[in-house]
Structure formats: structure tokens, C-alpha cells
Amino acid sequence: MSKTAAIIGGGVIGGGWAARFLLNGWNLRVFDPDPEAKRKIDDVLGNARHALPMLYDCALPAEGTLTFCDSIAEAVTGADWVQESVSERLELKHKVFAEIQEADSGVLIGSSTSGFMPSQLQEGAKDPGRIMVTHPFNPVYLMPLIEVVPSPATDAQAVEAASEMLTSLGLYPLKVRKEIDAHIADRFLEAVWREALWLVKDGIATTEEIDNAIRYGFGLRWGQMGLFETYRVAGGEAGMRHFMAQFGPALQWPWTKLMDVPEFTDELVDMIADQSDAQSGHLSIRDLERKRDGNLVAMIRALRQQGNAAGRLVNDHQNSLRQTPEAAAPLITQDRVVPADWTDMNGHMNEGRYGQIFSDAAEVVMAMVGADEEYVARGMSYFTVETTVKYLAETHAGERVAVETEVTEGAGKKLRCFHRMKRKSDGEVMATCDQLMLHVSLETRRTCEPPEDVAERVAKLAALAGEA
Amino acid sequence: MSKTAAIIGGGVIGGGWAARFLLNGWNLRVFDPDPEAKRKIDDVLGNARHALPMLYDCALPAEGTLTFCDSIAEAVTGADWVQESVSERLELKHKVFAEIQEADSGVLIGSSTSGFMPSQLQEGAKDPGRIMVTHPFNPVYLMPLIEVVPSPATDAQAVEAASEMLTSLGLYPLKVRKEIDAHIADRFLEAVWREALWLVKDGIATTEEIDNAIRYGFGLRWGQMGLFETYRVAGGEAGMRHFMAQFGPALQWPWTKLMDVPEFTDELVDMIADQSDAQSGHLSIRDLERKRDGNLVAMIRALRQQGNAAGRLVNDHQNSLRQTPEAAAPLITQDRVVPADWTDMNGHMNEGRYGQIFSDAAEVVMAMVGADEEYVARGMSYFTVETTVKYLAETHAGERVAVETEVTEGAGKKLRCFHRMKRKSDGEVMATCDQLMLHVSLETRRTCEPPEDVAERVAKLAALAGEA
Numbered sequence: 044m045s046k047t048a049a050i051i052g053g054g055v056i057g058g059g060w061a062a063r064f065l066l067n068g069w070n071l072r073v074f075d076p077d078p079e080a081k082r083k084i085d086d087v088l089g090n091a092r093h094a095l096p097m098l099y100d101c102a103l104p105a106e107g108t109l110t111f112c113d114s115i116a117e118a119v120t121g122a123d124w125v126q127e128s129v130s131e132r133l134e135l136k137h138k139v140f141a142e143i144q145e146a147d148s149g150v151l152i153g154s155s156t157s158g159f160m161p162s163q164l165q166e167g168a169k170d171p172g173r174i175m176v177t178h179p180f181n182p183v184y185l186m187p188l189i190e191v192v193p194s195p196a197t198d199a200q201a202v203e204a205a206s207e208m209l210t211s212l213g214l215y216p217l218k219v220r221k222e223i224d225a226h227i228a229d230r231f232l233e234a235v236w237r238e239a240l241w242l243v244k245d246g247i248a249t250t251e252e253i254d255n256a257i258r259y260g261f262g263l264r265w266g267q268m269g270l271f272e273t274y275r276v277a278g279g280e281a282g283m284r285h286f287m288a289q290f291g292p293a294l295q296w297p298w299t300k301l302m303d304v305p306e307f308t309d310e311l312v313d314m315i316a317d318q319s320d321a322q323s324g325h326l327s328i329r330d331l332e333r334k335r336d337g338n339l340v341a342m343i344r345a346l347r348q349q350g351n352a353a354g355r356l357v358n359d360h361q362n363s364l365r366q367t368p369e370a371a372a373p374l375i376t377q378d379r380v381v382p383a384d385w386t387d388m389n390g391h392m393n394e395g396r397y398g399q400i401f402s403d404a405a406e407v408v409m410a411m412v413g414a415d416e417e418y419v420a421r422g423m424s425y426f427t428v429e430t431t432v433k434y435l436a437e438t439h440a441g442e443r444v445a446v447e448t449e450v451t452e453g454a455g456k457k458l459r460c461f462h463r464m465k466r467k468s469d470g471e472v473m474a475t476c477d478q479l480m481l482h483v484s485l486e487t488r489r490t491c492e493p494p495e496d497v498a499e500r501v502a503k504l505a506a507l508a509g510e511a
Numbered sequence: 512m513s514k515t516a517a518i519i520g521g522g523v524i525g526g527g528w529a530a531r532f533l534l535n536g537w538n539l540r541v542f543d544p545d546p547e548a549k550r551k552i553d554d555v556l557g558n559a560r561h562a563l564p565m566l567y568d569c570a571l572p573a574e575g576t577l578t579f580c581d582s583i584a585e586a587v588t589g590a591d592w593v594q595e596s597v598s599e600r601l602e603l604k605h606k607v608f609a610e611i612q613e614a615d616s617g618v619l620i621g622s623s624t625s626g627f628m629p630s631q632l633q634e635g636a637k638d639p640g641r642i643m644v645t646h647p648f649n650p651v652y653l654m655p656l657i658e659v660v661p662s663p664a665t666d667a668q669a670v671e672a673a674s675e676m677l678t679s680l681g682l683y684p685l686k687v688r689k690e691i692d693a694h695i696a697d698r699f700l701e702a703v704w705r706e707a708l709w710l711v712k713d714g715i716a717t718t719e720e721i722d723n724a725i726r727y728g729f730g731l732r733w734g735q736m737g738l739f740e741t742y743r744v745a746g747g748e749a750g751m752r753h754f755m756a757q758f759g760p761a762l763q764w765p766w767t768k769l770m771d772v773p774e775f776t777d778e779l780v781d782m783i784a785d786q787s788d789a790q791s792g793h794l795s796i797r798d799l800e801r802k803r804d805g806n807l808v809a810m811i812r813a814l815r816q817q818g819n820a821a822g823r824l825v826n827d828h829q830n831s832l833r834q835t836p837e838a839a840a841p842l843i844t845q846d847r848v849v850p851a852d853w854t855d856m857n858g859h860m861n862e863g864r865y866g867q868i869f870s871d872a873a874e875v876v877m878a879m880v881g882a883d884e885e886y887v888a889r890g891m892s893y894f895t896v897e898t899t900v901k902y903l904a905e906t907h908a909g910e911r912v913a914v915e916t917e918v919t920e921g922a923g924k925k926l927r928c929f930h931r932m933k934r935k936s937d938g939e940v941m942a943t944c945d946q947l948m949l950h951v952s953l954e955t956r957r958t959c960e961p962p963e964d965v966a967e968r969v970a971k972l973a974a975l976a977g978e979a
Binding site for chain 1: 522523558561562564565566567568569570571572625626648649650653654655656658678679681683685687688689691692693695696697698699700701702703704705706707708709710711712713714715716717718719720721722723724725726727728729730731732733734735736737738739740744745747758761762764765766767768769770771772773779782783786787789790800801802803804805806807808809810811812813814815816817819820821824825828829831832833834845846847848849850851852855861862863864865866867868869870871873894895896897898899900901902905908909911956
């Protein structure tokens with residue numbers, strides 16, 4: 044039977060929680076006195092319904108039901124979980140907890156608070172043992188991290204149950220060992236925020252320059268390895284102790300406004316080096332470097348496809364490098380290495396990527412005949428209607444390959460290509476593709492004759508192939 | 512003609528610079544008295560030759576030549592650029608700059624220093640105007656950010672020339688407006704490092720827990736939007752001013768050890784809100800949300816393929832959701848939405864992704880007959896030898912699709928499938944794929960008969976299709 048969550052307080056955070064539960068099959072009861080609450084939650088749900096299912100290669104469970112309630116009691120009674128996301132005012136949170144526990148003394152309560160400690164939340168509560176912090180990150184429907192912070196008064200079993208529930212929603216419950224203002228992640232966010240305010244105020248950098256300093260540099264590293272594993276790799280073969288020895292003295296330098304620093308003792312170095320060994324010691328620095336580089340290549344390539352951030356930079360750089368192939372038979376329509384993110388469970392290039400490299404090759408042909416991005420913007424294009432791929436040899440990540448293309452038919456609406464993908468090192472043909480494209484109007488979505496200049500260029504390429 | 516760069520100081524950073532230059536077609540002269548320098552640079556070059564070309568869909572320029580020199584003079588004379596990456600000791604850097612300018616008074620010099628200001632570097636130099644900071648981030652061959660920091664004494668033309676050169680290498684030169692200890696990015700890194708040392712020392716979190724708090728949360732956000740644009744979106748429709756009003760008071764709270772905070776004046780709020788408008792004001796909050804979500808989905812999917820970080824979490828969650836299809840005709844081998852990173856310049860699903868969804872469908876069939884990951888580990892698999900795809904209707908990101916599969920031939924070494932991809936909303940067939948697979952030994956890399964249990968299951972699925 045479906046479980047039920049109660050959401051107290053909508054908005055961006057409450058709405059994000061709602062989406063996580065709903066799209067994982069939970070029923071949902073929402074209480075928020077804001078007359079705009081329904082619209083706000085619907086907005087977040089719209090984003091979430093678009094984005095979250097795209098993360099997966101299978102369907103998510105059928106959505107649960109969503110009910111808006113008129114009182115806290117109606118929302119929470121008999122629920123399996125209550126998530127509180129009201130404003131960051133302690134007296135308001137106390138009032139909400141009292142109403143919840145009045146209505147259902149047994150229900151587990153997680154608070155989305157960014158900064159309050161659970162012992163502060165529990166002050167005056169009827170059953171403090173059932174209250175804990177479960178702090179999410181925006182957008183809650185995509186970010187996996189949830190900081191689970193119990194106080195000494197929180198029931199251990201409640202924390203276990205919460206962690207299990209959060210994991211079942213695709214979240215990552217990070218149990219915080221001791222309560223502290225702002226938990227873990229927000230301590231970093233607040234330090235960075237304060238440092239950033241100084242940089243803007245002092246005219247060192249604008250908001251955009253600061254964002255670029257982050258997203259073109261350490262932001263990418265942190266998205267996949269975090270802080271300590273990144274530095275372990277940076278320390279090179281000598282590892283974490285070496286890194287700390289190198290940057291230890293800098294702790295006293297005015298490199299940040301955070302000048303209240305722990306004493307740099309051997310004990311602290313040992314503690315960190317030992318924890319780092321426990322975390323990453325099963326991998327050599329060389330293995331970690333490869334893992335890091337694979338992640339970075341895959342992430343930057345993903346951003347290339349979106350045309351954003353570091354991906355946009357690589358797209359621009361590639362445009363400065365790319366050359367139109369000579370109009371000779373065969374056309375060299377691709378010359379590249381197989382990237383790390385193109386391999387399957389057998390360790391060789393995924394079937395789909397053959398389709399992609401041949402599709403990329405066809406785009407080069409299209410550009411040569413004048414059917415480029417601008418042409419598409421003008422409302423015409425060639426669409427592929429059929430491809431037959433023969434897989435002749437295995438292809439691995441890192442191999443340099445080229446595609447040779449012949450235009451085997453080029454008259455009227457038809458543009459037919461025969462592609463051969465060859466290994467550059469020895470010229471072995473690794474796959475072939477017979478690809479039939481038809482010229483279409485993007486307005487009517489039907490086939491139509493191409494304009495004369497394009498038709499002429501297509502005919503010339505087809506004639507080239509005939510001569511070869 | 513190829514240009515020439517001189518690298519003074521090898522190691523992880525100098526080696527990373529070497530790779531950037533060399534793989535972009537520059538000739539290189541290296542000076543480093545360390546007897547291990549050549550091996551260390553070769554290690555970095557090995558990583559870079561593997562990783563950097565994978566970022567691109569076209570070949571990089573032919574590699575330049577690499578020469579190890581016996582003196583600074585030999586390395587720098589006549590070079591187009593000198594990159595200094597020696598240890599962080601100011602007197603050593605002064606000595607190096609003196610030798611460089613003694614040998615070639617005109618050459619431009621960039622320093623990789625993390626913390627020194629250019630005016631400190633220039634002290635006592637023969638030609639201070641040609642010295643600036645060009646601070647990279649590890650791994651230099653993949654991270655685009657370079658902080659370009661001039662002092663008031665640095666020639667403006669030299670800074671322009673440096674920026675142009677760095678851009679041509681695929682790097683992003685971020686010009687820092689005023690020199691400051693640790694420039695921009697390292698101020699954040701140092702603040703976070705100090706905060707992290709406190710958290711470990713005080714037993715709040717281990718190194719691994721801190722890394723997880725970063726990479727499963729704000730690390731992903733920062734890899735694509737940085738700090739301010741992320742917060743602009745978090746502020747919702749009311750934007751940056753609202754966000755600041757909400758979190759302004761927290762500046763006085765003990766949320767970090769960084770307690771030296773700028774005064775939270777209207778002037779500061781205006782400054783930041785205005786800069787944020789100039790940076791992101793051309794996009795609505797809704798547009799920014801979509802951009803952010805597209806980036807996050809694509810990055811997390813990239814990490815899924817690598818099996819690391821947030822991607823590993825989604826893989827685990829997916830395994831808990833996925834169900835083996837019923838052995839009925841037709842088999843439902845895929846049921847999913849088309850993700851944002853699967854579209855091409857015409858706005859519909861890329862040709863290659865049809866290949867992928869049919870390949871994923873075939874993997875489900877393979878798992879059903881017992882040819883799963885464990886089977887591959889035992890040394891056997893089915894390889895696809897030919898596919899014919901017919902493209903019947905356009906498919907867009909966000910559409911839910913299913914693949915129905917019939918095993919049309921299943922005897923001996925042969926496993927043939929016919930897949931139909933249908934739109935879930937109306938059942939329209941969007942594409943079909945006729946796929947021939949052969950059973951192979953991964954040891955001999957030749958076809959062979961499957962074991963009896965697998966052959967039986969294949970035959971059963973083929974019989975199902977016959978009945979339908």
C-alpha cells in the first residue's frame with residue numbers, strides 16, 4: 044500500500060519535497076496557509092515532472108495523490124512522515140511541532156531548517172524523540188543530499204527509519220555526528236557567501252566573475268569528488284600528508300577572511316590523513332586521477348550538449364579548430380577519439396554511439412551542401428528515415444577513428460550516404476552505415492524538394508562518389 | 512608556424528600546462544632541475560593525452576615537439592610565452608624571473624602562483640611590465656579556468672596578448688580587477704579548507720562525509736552555475752534582492768568560523784542585485800530553472816555512465832525500481848522518458864539515441880535469457896552484428912516511450928530481435944529496429960554456441976513471438 048507524507052509549508056523547498064515523494068509513488072497531504080501555495084507547488088511539480096524522470100532509464104512508480112488540507116491536524120494524522128519547511132523562525136517552528144504532536148503523537152518529523160540545531164527545535168516539544176533535522180538542497184527533486192541531524196534526545200530508531208525512507212526516494216541521507224549551527228554543507232556555503240560579499244564589496248570581482256571562477260574551476264571538481272579526495276589526488280603520489288605539509292603554512296596567511304583557524308598540529312594532520320586513507324586508500328593516486336578525469340570528461344561533455352558553462356567553452360574552442368573537409372571522394376567526415384562516456388558493459392563502444400558518429404558524419408555532409416544550422420533555422424532540413432549499421436570490429440574508448448563518407452544517391456528529395464568508420468592506426472573498417480535521408484520542410488513536417496543551390500551541391504558530391 | 516612555450520618548473524601544475532600547450536600544437540621547452548622531472552611530466556602527459564582529446568568531437572592539432580633544457584636561458588630565449596610553476600617561495604620566484612629576463616628581456620611571463628600578488632612577484636624585476644599571474648587549476652589539461660592577475664605595473668597589452676593566447680588553448684582567462692592575496696577562487700578554497708579542518712577536528716564529520724556533503728549537493732550546482740546565479744534562482748520569482756533579504760540576517764549568526772563580515776547595507780544589496788541583473792537578467796527565473804535542471808540532469812546522467820558520485824546513487828536507486836518484464840509477447844523491454852541530453856539540433860531525439868534505446872532493450876532480453884553482467888564476467892556475451900532502424904515519427908525530450916520486443920529468431924548462435932518504439936500517450940510507432948546478435952566467447956572473441964540453459968530460454972522467447 045502507498046505511504047503518505049505530510050508537507051507543512053510549501054514554497055520552493057516544500058514543493059521540492061512534495062515532488063520527491065509524489066514521483067516516487069507516495070500520497071501527499073499539504074498544509075500551507077499561503078493562498079498562493081497551490082500555484083507555487085504546482086510550479087515546482089511541473090519542473091520536477093519534467094526533470095526527475097529523465098534521470099532514470101526506467102519508469103518511476105505511478106504518482107501518488109496530492110491533497111491540500113485546511114489544517115495541520117488534517118495533514119499529519121496517520122501520516123508516515125511529516126516534513127516541515129516553514130520560515131526560519133524558531134517560535135513558528137515550535138508552534139508547528141506542537142500542533143503536529145497534538146494531532147498525532149507518534150508521527151516522525153523532519154525539519155528542512157538550514158541553520159537551527161535539532162535540540163533547539165525540540166525545546167518544549169511533547170515528544171522530542173521524534174523530531175530531527177532532514178535538511179535538503181535546492182532543487183530538492185534533483186539534488187540527492189539530505190543532512191540528517193539528530194540531537195542526543197532524538198530516538199535512534201527514528202533516525203534509522205528516516206534514513207531508510209530517504210534512501211527509498213533516491214536521496215542520500217548523510218547522518219551528522221554532532222549537531223552544530225548550519226550542519227555541514229551550509230557552513231561551507233555561508234563561508235563562501237561571506238567571502239564573496241567581501242570580494243564584490245571591495246571591487247575585486249563582480250557576481251558574474253565570481254560565478255565563472257567557481258563553475259570553470261573547482262565547482263566541476265567538487266561535483267564529483269568533493270574537497271578531500273580532490274586534494275589527495277593533487278598531493279600526487281605522496282598523498283594527503285604531502286598535500287597538507289605543502290599548504291599547512293598557508294593557514295596563517297591572509298588568503299581568506301576566515302582567520303580563526305585550528306592549530307596545525309601533527310595530531311590534526313594524522314587525523315585527516317588517516318581518514319583520507321580510510322576513504323580513498325583502496326585506490327592508487329593513478330586510479331583516482333583516471334576516475335577524476337573520466338568524471339570530468341563526461342560532465343563537461345554533458346554540459347557541451349546543453350551548450351552551457353564549461354561545455355559552451357569547449358564548443359567555442361572546437362569551432363575554432365574544426366575544418367570543413369575537402370570535397371574529394373571519399374569525404375573525411377569524422378576524425379576523433381572515442382570518448383570515455385561512449386562505452387558499454389562489454390567495455391567497448393556502445394551500439395548507439397555508432398549511430399551517433401554516423402549521424403555526426405551526416406551532419407558534416409549536410410553542412411557541406413548548405414543544410415547547416417542556419418538552414419534549419421530557415422525551416423528546412425534533411426531527416427534520416429533509415430539506417431543499416433554493420434558492426435565489424437570492436438571499438439574502445441581512446442581509439443582514434445575516422446569516418447569516410449560517399450554520397451551514393453543525391454537527387455530530388457533523396458540524400459543517401461555510405462559511411463565507413465576506420466581505425467586510424469591501421470585503417471581497419473570497424474563499422475559501416477547505409478543511411479537514407481529525405482529533404483523535409485520543418486513547417487509542414489513533410490518531404491519536399493531542396494532549393495536549387497543545395498540540390499546542385501548534393502549532385503556534385505554524388506558525382507564525386509561515382510568517379511571514385 | 513608553431514609557437515613555442517617555455518615551462519619553468521614541472522610537477523603536476525607545470526606538467527598540466529605542458530599538456531595544454533603541446534596538445535594544442537605548440538612546441539615546448541621545459542626547464543626543471545629535478546632529476547625526476549621528465550618522468551613526472553610524462554605521467555601528466557599520459558593522462559592528458561588520454562583525457563583531453565575525448566572532450567572534442569574533432570581531432571586536436573598535431574602535437575608540437577617537447578624539449579628538456581639544461582638552463583632557464585636555453586628554455587626561454589625566443590619563446591612566445593614563459594609559464595613559471597616553481598615552488599611557492601617568493602625569493603625563488605624572484606631568482607627565476609631575473610634569469611628569464613636576463614636571457615630574453617621581451618618575453619611574456621605568467622606565474623602559476625596560488626597566493627602571491629603580481630606586485631610581489633615584480634619586486635626587483637628588470638621589466639615588471641611583462642610579469643603577471645596566470646593561475647591554473649588542477650588538472651590543468653581539463654579545467655578551463657585561468658585567473659589572469661596584472662598589477663598596476665603590468666603592461667595592458669601584455670595582458671591582452673595573454674588572454675588571447677589562453678583562449679586559443681581552450682582556456683578561460685578570468686581577468687582579476689584588483690590584485691589580492693590568493694586571487695579569487697583560492698579565497699573560497701581556503702575558506703572552505705579552514706572550515707573543513709574545524710569540522711574534522713571537532714568530530715562533526717569525517718573527510719568522506721564532508722566530500723559527500725559537497726559532491727551530492729552544492730558541488731553539482733556550482734559546476735554549472737556558480738554561487739550567485741544559483742542563489743538568484745533559489746530566490747524564486749522575487750530574485751536576488753529577495754534571496755538576500757531572506758539570508759541577510761544570517762550573516763551575524765555563527766554559521767561559519769568566518770565571522771569578519773561586511774556590513775549588510777542597502778548599498779551592498781543594490782550592488783549585488785544590480786550585478787546579478789546584469790549577469791542573468793536577460794533570462795526569467797523560470798528559464799534559469801530549466802537551464803539549471805537541464806545541466807543537472809545531463810551532469811548526473813554523465814556520472815551515472817561513469818558509475819561515480821551522484822550517478823552511482825541514481826544507479827542504485829534505479830536498480831531498486833527496475834522490474835524484469837513478463838515473458839509475454841511482445842516483451843515490454845523499455846518504458847522511460849526521453850532525457851534532455853538526447854536531442855539534436857532539430858530539437859528531436861538524436862539518431863544515435865534510437866540505437867541506444869534499442870540496445871538497452873536488447874540488454875533486457877539478454878538479462879531475461881541469463882546473459883547478464885555476471886555472464887559477461889564469466890566470459891560470454893551476445894554481440895550485435897547488424898541493425899536496421901526505420902525512423903517513423905519525431906521523438907522529443909520528455910516524451911514517455913516504450914519498446915516492445917519480439918525475439919524473431921533464437922536458435923544456435925543467433926538471437927534476432929524486432930523492436931518497436933511506441934509513444935506511450937497514443938501508441939504511435941515512432942521507430943523500429945531489426946537487430947541481429949550472435950553469441951560470442953569474450954576469450955576467443957569469436958562466435959560460439961551458448962550454453963544449454965541460455966539456449967533454452969532464447970528458444971522459449973522465440974516460440975512466444977511465433978504464437979503472437
